[in-house]
Amino acid sequence: MEINGVEIEDTFAEGFPIKVARVLITAITEHWALVAAREATGFGTSVIGCSAEAGIESIVGGDETPDGRPGVNIQICNMGYKNLESSLLYRLGQCVLTAPTAAAFSGMSQAEKQFDTGKKLGFFGDGYQKQLEMFGRKVWKIPLMSGDFIIEENFGAVDGIAGGNFLILAQNQAAGLMAAEAAVDAIGRVKGCITPFPGGVVASGSKVGSRYKFLKASTNTAFCTSLREDGV
Amino acid sequence: MEINGVEIEDTFAEGFPIKVARVLITAITEHWALVAAREATGFGTSVIGCSAEAGIESIVGGDETPDGRPGVNIQICNMGYKNLESSLLYRLGQCVLTAPTAAAFSGMSQAEKQFDTGKKLGFFGDGYQKQLEMFGRKVWKIPLMSGDFIIEENFGAVDGIAGGNFLILAQNQAAGLMAAEAAVDAIGRVKGCITPFPGGVVASGSKVGSRYKFLKASTNTAFCTSLREDGV
Amino acid sequence: MEINGVEIEDTFAEGFPIKVARVLITAITEHWALVAAREATGFGTSVIGCSAEAGIESIVGGDETPDGRPGVNIQICNMGYKNLESSLLYRLGQCVLTAPTAAAFSGMSQAEKQFDTGKKLGFFGDGYQKQLEMFGRKVWKIPLMSGDFIIEENFGAVDGIAGGNFLILAQNQAAGLMAAEAAVDAIGRVKGCITPFPGGVVASGSKVGSRYKFLKASTNTAFCTSLREDGV
Amino acid sequence: MEINGVEIEDTFAEGFPIKVARVLITAITEHWALVAAREATGFGTSVIGCSAEAGIESIVGGDETPDGRPGVNIQICNMGYKNLESSLLYRLGQCVLTAPTAAAFSGMSQAEKQFDTGKKLGFFGDGYQKQLEMFGRKVWKIPLMSGDFIIEENFGAVDGIAGGNFLILAQNQAAGLMAAEAAVDAIGRVKGCITPFPGGVVASGSKVGSRYKFLKASTNTAFCTSLREDGV
Known part of the structure; x- marks a missing residue:
């Protein structure tokens, strides 16, 4: 699409x-x-x-x-x-x-x-x-x-329902953030919605589980820019 | 003074x-x-x-x-x-x-x-x-x-020290609030200070204790405008 | 009313x-x-x-x-x-x-x-x-x-039409200003309106004419607080 | 540098x-x-x-x-x-x-x-x-x-002196704008400076002269993204 x-x-x-x-x-x-x-x-x-x-x-x-x-x-x-x-x-x-x-x-x-x-x-x-x-x-x-x-x-x-997130893939961090801000503006017009994270944006998308027993969620390793060989 | x-x-x-x-x-x-x-x-x-x-x-x-x-x-x-x-x-x-x-x-x-x-x-x-x-x-x-x-x-x-409040007595609610906003502006310039209440202002100053056993603090009756005969 | x-x-x-x-x-x-x-x-x-x-x-x-x-x-x-x-x-x-x-x-x-x-x-x-x-x-x-x-x-x-002002008479300056701000909020919801003065408020209502030949409008003397004997 | x-x-x-x-x-x-x-x-x-x-x-x-x-x-x-x-x-x-x-x-x-x-x-x-x-x-x-x-x-x-601009070359528009906003924040701390354009940023850098006799300045053609073969 x-x-x-x-x-x-x-x-x-x-x-x-x-x-x-x-x-x-x-x-x-x-x-x-x-x-x-x-x-x-x-x-x-x-x-x-x-x-x-x-x-x-x-x-x-x-x-x-x-x-x-x-x-x-x-x-x-x-x-x-x-x-x-x-x-x-x-x-x-x-x-x-x-x-x-x-x-x-x-x-x-x-x-x-x-x-x-x-x-x-x-x-x-x-x-x-x-x-x-x-x-x-x-x-x-x-x-x-x-x-x-x-x-x-x-x-x-x-x-109600919590969640409904989507991932933004961008050429660089600043462009991703500007896209996120534009998205938050648009979501702000949808009746019945809130975007509770700072400025409506989650910088730290997570995955379920971690290598530590005491931690049930951790950074979404597969999408971390600095951990990817392709760097994006 | x-x-x-x-x-x-x-x-x-x-x-x-x-x-x-x-x-x-x-x-x-x-x-x-x-x-x-x-x-x-x-x-x-x-x-x-x-x-x-x-x-x-x-x-x-x-x-x-x-x-x-x-x-x-x-x-x-x-x-x-x-x-x-x-x-x-x-x-x-x-x-x-x-x-x-x-x-x-x-x-x-x-x-x-x-x-x-x-x-x-x-x-x-x-x-x-x-x-x-x-x-x-x-x-x-x-x-x-x-x-x-x-x-x-x-x-x-x-x-640190928490507290340091002062009471504002004003001719009416709007004037009291404007005075409070001016005070918050001034306090904002003082190094090392924060004003944690909404907009830096406490609308609901309290007194110690109450007539209810389960409540350790309650509205500062003596200063509540609507409870005073003089109305201010 | x-x-x-x-x-x-x-x-x-x-x-x-x-x-x-x-x-x-x-x-x-x-x-x-x-x-x-x-x-x-x-x-x-x-x-x-x-x-x-x-x-x-x-x-x-x-x-x-x-x-x-x-x-x-x-x-x-x-x-x-x-x-x-x-x-x-x-x-x-x-x-x-x-x-x-x-x-x-x-x-x-x-x-x-x-x-x-x-x-x-x-x-x-x-x-x-x-x-x-x-x-x-x-x-x-x-x-x-x-x-x-x-x-x-x-x-x-x-x-269009320019004008449509109204005067706010208040107990004091701060209350008048807070009332004006509330009015500007309300006018902001009216389709087709703007409030072009600073913050939507005119502090300096004028009268037509003045004692100076070169000045066609001047301060609205009759409503100037500091010029009135009653001070309001 | x-x-x-x-x-x-x-x-x-x-x-x-x-x-x-x-x-x-x-x-x-x-x-x-x-x-x-x-x-x-x-x-x-x-x-x-x-x-x-x-x-x-x-x-x-x-x-x-x-x-x-x-x-x-x-x-x-x-x-x-x-x-x-x-x-x-x-x-x-x-x-x-x-x-x-x-x-x-x-x-x-x-x-x-x-x-x-x-x-x-x-x-x-x-x-x-x-x-x-x-x-x-x-x-x-x-x-x-x-x-x-x-x-x-x-x-x-x-x-005083007017001017003192600098050009930002970025991977894309959003990154350039975010860089500009960061620059405006920094300039805002410099005593004696203002950044009079909208939000402190000029989107439309110009060159001296134009092909029209009546126009003394026009878009800086050499730096217009959409006019460059390399597109940046």
């Missing part, structure tokens, strides 16, 4: 079942919604060594958010629902509740699986938290030094 | 002893060094619920880095050295080794405490990793699909 | 007839399309002292551009078509033709008024420029040191 | 005498200083078709600015002092006076050549402008709707 002069080997891609929660973070400006979203999705490239896989899905205007403010949809992913609930609690509690002017709403209200993360974070209000109906949603209002933090009571989660 | 017409109550600030490692991340451009640095320091606001407190200390030019490429100094902080070693291993392994064109050097070569994080991450090379002398430093070269990842063998860490 | 607790005086806004051309700039990545767009729309706040009023209208994905690459829609505005043609020639010639990997397409193909800016810029090709049919459009291919520059032959322009 | 494995032909570079003014723009935050600086230096790549060549020289902290706020040093360049005075008047008047919370100071107080741009812009104050001594400088305070605009009375300018 060839698109725009690029040869594409239309083969398979790895994929794993994963549990996904979408959270909509709003704030006084798009800038501050992004600040909260970046913090909440950081250190979230792979569940091999991070507590979750997380990334920004999309930026939305006030016409697409419950409170009419600019928003950022993020996804938080874990292999099981138990870890996902923990991720929601800690990532929203540490990175969104603490972010100036931020609020957090569920991006999956219709999901069967629901976590009462908002209610649990409400305890930070030390008894002054209040359950309210706002914007047609059940939310908790938690008094903070900077104002009130509004968070939806329940956050939904669904089955 | 008054500076530029702002009344400043020159009193104490909380401070806690903490262990700090500085890591210098370099990449092909400042942009890609920042991408790696942001991922590596994300989800790192407070050790209450994050695996570490982490932030960007400074951006440096190629004249201040071992490999002559643009760099970003980050700090990773934990209460004890054991957790800090774990943080280095996971944050560098998941967020810098995986970042395109990135390299990682110790920012505290003279520290007494040293972790062999680079050697340990080397195992990802599946036997093809090599210990080398580069730029006058002992490094590991790990073959990746995108090229070779260079990481210093040892990363130093020292005793 | 009141929206979200903000009192809004629903009165008139100034408006002026103006001529508008929309140009779609594409590039290898969204980043490089934005770089070209920002340069091409800079120094473009008001035709009182700038050669045009110009700004970014929207960012679009490859699915909305002729060449399948990320794009940025900009608007360039002048009081008359003669100046607008000149603006197109100079802003595209100096800021887009010179921008790495950029291409320029008309964003108003159906407009009655058309300028052959692409053909004219083609002369830079020194005889090696070629008229082609690409992406269903008549374009010129101009050989550059960095590759070929693709620019549509004709750029359309239509009658 | 070879640096880091890159072959460098250490030959001459074109250079032209030019007149340069440095302006220090400060604002409430670094963000807003940058917003003003970008607008003021936009549409400023080459005096062939722009009213000036302009760019950002450096970002400085409050410890390096007269008013203790974050600042951005910009340079504005013209072939002669008459055009430079005009550029200062229009670029500062349209893009900095209009930018929220911005102030403008001379970055060349010791220069022999001085323009009273601040005094002239003061007329916008419609008689309410005041000459003051602030921060050890002679400034004008101009009442605006958003507060008072502070601008130094005189702006200095000196003889």
Whole structure:
């Protein structure tokens, strides 16, 4: 297959079942919604060594958010629902509740699986938290030094797929990286997708297993430029 | 005390002893060094619920880095050295080794405490990793699909101080936030400092203890705008 | 009228007839399309002292551009078509033709008024420029040191309206600025709009006339905080 | 000559005498200083078709600015002092006076050549402008709707050099662009330099003259990839 002069080997891609929660973070400006979203999705490239896989899905205007403010949809992913609930609690509690002017709403209200993360974070209000109906949603209002933090009571989660990677073979490293950046731009337009690695790119594709008993994955030797005789 | 017409109550600030490692991340451009640095320091606001407190200390030019490429100094902080070693291993392994064109050097070569994080991450090379002398430093070269990842063998860490916060009292929320942003800009110029909360700002200052047995810290009731009769 | 607790005086806004051309700039990545767009729309706040009023209208994905690459829609505005043609020639010639990997397409193909800016810029090709049919459009291919520059032959322009401002009255400067930033975020979602002043905000609203014969507009004295007895 | 494995032909570079003014723009935050600086230096790549060549020289902290706020040093360049005075008047008047919370100071107080741009812009104050001594400088305070605009009375300018370009020969376009971005990062650290083209990069290097009588410069045919038989 060839698109725009690029040869594409239309083969398979790895994929794993994963549990996904979408959270909509709003704030006084798009800038501050992004600040909260970046913090909440950081250190979230792979569940091999991070507590979750997380990334920004999309930026939305006030016409697409419950409170009419600019928003950022993020996804938080874990292999099981138990870890996902923990991720929601800690990532929203540490990175969104603490972010100036931020609020957090569920991006999956219709999901069967629901976590009462908002209610649990409400305890930070030390008894002054209040359950309210706002914007047609059940939310908790938690008094903070900077104002009130509004968070939806329940956050939904669904089955998703992690993986779906593809390899870029390029004439040199810089061209490969530029191609990757262009790909990340394009993927950023696909609804429901995140690219959790740094800048959306994985520099260190791996293979299953290694020569060390304690290591379940290691560098993809067959594709390492400096290990190949042909050097590409 | 008054500076530029702002009344400043020159009193104490909380401070806690903490262990700090500085890591210098370099990449092909400042942009890609920042991408790696942001991922590596994300989800790192407070050790209450994050695996570490982490932030960007400074951006440096190629004249201040071992490999002559643009760099970003980050700090990773934990209460004890054991957790800090774990943080280095996971944050560098998941967020810098995986970042395109990135390299990682110790920012505290003279520290007494040293972790062999680079050697340990080397195992990802599946036997093809090599210990080398580069730029006058002992490094590991790990073959990746995108090229070779260079990481210093040892990363130093020292005793530091966490805390040093101050409260901003403002006429309204927006003015308080703008003041906070100006403060973060100024702190960003102070050598050796990071501001790990979202955008450098804590919206949710806390007090010790709560009415719930399971919660050791809760919202700083006395300063919550919506709980005060005077409303400010 | 009141929206979200903000009192809004629903009165008139100034408006002026103006001529508008929309140009779609594409590039290898969204980043490089934005770089070209920002340069091409800079120094473009008001035709009182700038050669045009110009700004970014929207960012679009490859699915909305002729060449399948990320794009940025900009608007360039002048009081008359003669100046607008000149603006197109100079802003595209100096800021887009010179921008790495950029291409320029008309964003108003159906407009009655058309300028052959692409053909004219083609002369830079020194005889090696070629008229082609690409992406269903008549374009010129101009050989550059960095590759070929693709620019549509004709750029359309239509009658538009400049003005439509509103005043923000706030408790203090910082709150007014934060409100303005939130407004600019919201306006950024409105199709067909630009906000050409710095960051979309005008700090220096003016009144018609002045006490000096040579100055046709001057500071809006009645609303200047420091000139009012009430200080707001 | 070879640096880091890159072959460098250490030959001459074109250079032209030019007149340069440095302006220090400060604002409430670094963000807003940058917003003003970008607008003021936009549409400023080459005096062939722009009213000036302009760019950002450096970002400085409050410890390096007269008013203790974050600042951005910009340079504005013209072939002669008459055009430079005009550029200062229009670029500062349209893009900095209009930018929220911005102030403008001379970055060349010791220069022999001085323009009273601040005094002239003061007329916008419609008689309410005041000459003051602030921060050890002679400034004008101009009442605006958003507060008072502070601008130094005189702006200095000196003889400078424009040019100093170098050509990048790369295996492909993406690698050339990445190399250019790395170069722009490095040049950004050199005191006194700007890179006025889009993103600091010129995609369209030119040669003197053309086959058309009306065109004094045209594409550098000898280096155009698509015109060369060897294709590089």
